[in-house]
Amino acid sequence: xxxxxxxxxxQTLKEMELDLEYKIQTLSQTKMQLASQSFxxxxxxxxxxxxxxxxxxxxxxxxxxxxxxxxxxxEVLKHQNMLKMAEAEIExxxxxxxxxxKRSFSYG
Numbered sequence: 175x176x177x178x179x180x181x182x183x184x185q186t187l188k189e190m191e192l193d194l195e196y197k198i199q200t201l202s203q204t205k206m207q208l209a210s211q212s213f214x215x216x217x218x219x220x221x222x223x224x225x226x227x228x229x230x231x232x233x234x235x236x237x238x239x240x241x242x243x244x245x246x247x248x249e250v251l252k253h254q255n256m257l258k259m260a261e262a263e264i265e266x267x268x269x270x271x272x273x274x275x276k277r278s279f280s281y282g
Contacts (some may be wrong), residue, residue, distance in 0.1 A: 177278060180271040187264045194257040198250055205246045212239040 219232045 177271065177274040180267060180274055184264065184267040184271055187260055187267055191257065191260045191264060194253050194260060198253045198257065201246050201250045201253070205243055205250070208239050208243050208246070212236050212243075215239070 215232045215236045219229050222229045222232075
């Protein structure tokens, strides 16, 4: 790999890294919002009769929110793994660029 192509590869990988970090941050914020909504449903239900249909409906909604949280957790984990792979690839690409620079500017 030449110097220019190595630099392009490195830049592409860094863009991928930033994109993955942004996705992880967005998913984490969404999860926090879901947790907040789930907590609100629990506090709303404390004033009602435990056998009322409203409480059962609130419980179903809370369970759906928890399921969505689990899906988000899985998605975050997937993106974190992809981020680790991108970081390892960035290190490799950086070494290639560094070696290419050394070869290009060494005499003898």
